[in-house]
Amino acid sequence: MATEQHLDDCPIQPVVDIISGKWTAYVLWEIYNGNNHYGGMVRALPGISTRTLSTRLKMLEQRGIITRTVFDTNPPTVAYQLTKKGTALAPILTSMKEWSERFRETD
Amino acid sequence: MATEQHLDDCPIQPVVDIISGKWTAYVLWEIYNGNNHYGGMVRALPGISTRTLSTRLKMLEQRGIITRTVFDTNPPTVAYQLTKKGTALAPILTSMKEWSERFRETD
DNA sequence: CCGGATCCCAGCGGATACTG
DNA sequence: CAGTATCCGCTGGGATCCGG
Numbered sequence: 001m002a003t004e005q006h007l008d009d010c011p012i013q014p015v016v017d018i019i020s021g022k023w024t025a026y027v028l029w030e031i032y033n034g035n036n037h038y039g040g041m042v043r044a045l046p047g048i049s050t051r052t053l054s055t056r057l058k059m060l061e062q063r064g065i066i067t068r069t070v071f072d073t074n075p076p077t078v079a080y081q082l083t084k085k086g087t088a089l090a091p092i093l094t095s096m097k098e099w100s101e102r103f104r105e106t107d
Numbered sequence: 108m109a110t111e112q113h114l115d116d117c118p119i120q121p122v123v124d125i126i127s128g129k130w131t132a133y134v135l136w137e138i139y140n141g142n143n144h145y146g147g148m149v150r151a152l153p154g155i156s157t158r159t160l161s162t163r164l165k166m167l168e169q170r171g172i173i174t175r176t177v178f179d180t181n182p183p184t185v186a187y188q189l190t191k192k193g194t195a196l197a198p199i200l201t202s203m204k205e206w207s208e209r210f211r212e213t214d
Numbered sequence: 215c216c217g218g219a220t221c222c223c224a225g226c227g228g229a230t231a232c233t234g
Numbered sequence: 235c236a237g238t239a240t241c242c243g244c245t246g247g248g249a250t251c252c253g254g
Binding site for chain 1: 117118119120121122126127128131133154192196198199202203204206207208
Binding site: 037038039050051053054057070075076077078 | 215216217218219
């Protein structure tokens with residue numbers, strides 16, 4: 001992540017910068033599929049640490065991929081949602097899913 | 108790469124396992140765009156080390172994404188090409204490109 | 215429940231030099 | 235040209251504890 005390289009000319013650089021980090025794609029997948037809560041993601045992604053999840057969520061928010069909304073219910077709840085920019089990632093995610101289903105196990 | 112996690116149920120796991128490594132997506136992009144030679148890729152990807160490129164190419168070959176063909180010309184040349192499995196990644200790459208073009212610079 | 219802060223370490227991958 | 239070998243720095247991220 002945060003390539004810092006002189007690949008600005010490479011036409012896929014922006015998205016690679018975002019999704020190439022470990023766990024990032026999975027986090028996006030969860031949000032894309034309506035799993036909008038921190039705890040839910042922790043449960044859905046066995047193995048991820050809270051630190052990593054926090055880091056990813058913050059990065060995605062900072063880059064305008066997701067929004068973080070706090071509801072002052074009791075106890076307070078937080079919802080993560082895709083922005084338009086984030087929703088536009090859908091074709092990538094779905095084509096990733098299609099490829100994965102097609103080639104899971106033996107080719 | 109090589110998740111080893113219990114995310115086998117996650118529908119995008121196979122492809123994430125492949126492209127999430129640093130540089131991997133760029134290497135695939137180059138081959139997809141007809142840059143089939145080792146030296147050409149080194150030149151096209153400023154900052155990549157030969158070690159990393161070798162590792163990535165070997166990994167991609169092992170997973171059946173690309174083939175490695177040696178021509179015994181003088182000097183011998185090597186060509187990397189996408190298999191059918193690799194060509195099937197095209198929708199992912201093109202949607203990555205489209206998103207990147209759309210959101211490069213300010214949103 | 216939703217995280218932040220800290221500590222720590224394996225391993226990815228960069229630099230460099232060398233081979234066929 | 236097309237890699238391999240070695241060495242090692244650096245950072246991603248896991249574990250754990252703490253706070254609102």
